[in-house]
Amino acid sequence: MLTRRRLVLTGALAAPALVTAATALPARADDAWFALRGPDGRTVANHRVPVELESEIIDLDNGFSIGSQSPDLTLTEIYDSNCGYCRRAAADVKAMAAADPDLRIRFINAPSLGLPSFQAARVEYAVKKVGGEDKARAFHDRSMAARGVFDGIRALDVARDIGLDADEVEKVADSQEVGDMLAQAVRLANAANLAATPSWLIAGVALIGWPGRGTIESAVRAVRECDKPVCDG
Numbered sequence: 001m002l003t004r005r006r007l008v009l010t011g012a013l014a015a016p017a018l019v020t021a022a023t024a025l026p027a028r029a030d031d032a033w034f035a036l037r038g039p040d041g042r043t044v045a046n047h048r049v050p051v052e053l054e055s056e057i058i059d060l061d062n063g064f065s066i067g068s069q070s071p072d073l074t075l076t077e078i079y080d081s082n083c084g085y086c087r088r089a090a091a092d093v094k095a096m097a098a099a100d101p102d103l104r105i106r107f108i109n110a111p112s113l114g115l116p117s118f119q120a121a122r123v124e125y126a127v128k129k130v131g132g133e134d135k136a137r138a139f140h141d142r143s144m145a146a147r148g149v150f151d152g153i154r155a156l157d158v159a160r161d162i163g164l165d166a167d168e169v170e171k172v173a174d175s176q177e178v179g180d181m182l183a184q185a186v187r188l189a190n191a192a193n194l195a196a197t198p199s200w201l202i203a204g205v206a207l208i209g210w211p212g213r214g215t216i217e218s219a220v221r222a223v224r225e226c227d228k229p230v231c232d233g
Helices: 004-013 015-022 051-058 084-099 115-131 133-144 152-161 166-173 176-191 213-226
Strands: 046-048 064-067 073-079 103-109 199-202 205-208
Touching (some): 064 133, 073 213, 084 103, 084 213, 103 176, 115 133, 115 166, 152 166
Antiparallel strands (some): 064 103, 073 199
């Protein structure tokens, strides 16, 4: 049986990938591709992302989805288990999916806030591999409701609480396959210049930060109308 100490150590081996993500150039509101504004009237930082790169991120195996099974549009959230704004947004994101029968929301954990986040992301992906997407969704709900630092130890406790064998989850979390997948997620997020969490991908555009439910829903409506997050006129 692997020990929790080993999970901590193997997380440390992947720490260089976190440095890569942290050094991505931040998107600035004054460089925004579209004049998308939040409820305070300020421009929401956004930029173009190649469709091929967006597709690679959406298809990452550590992701999971909520909402429509036959969507006309997919909104992707790139998050970190220790991101305060991700936690703040979580209830609104679920409400968006519940209110829009044609929307799918895809969640991709690309840890960028240090070793505890990488450990937690390892466990989260292991939860999906062991228990499927239903367990991954349950785990995500619990992690977004957490307070304080959410690390590998707390993540394993959540895995047990949602009915999984924590020893089995830990063994999978400690595998090279899981570490490689998360490193790939970090690399792709960095390539897309997603320098803050949460970030959102929709129709080849990245929106950076959490501008509020209303702004994200406005972007969704615009994409449906004119294939971009802000329509002209």
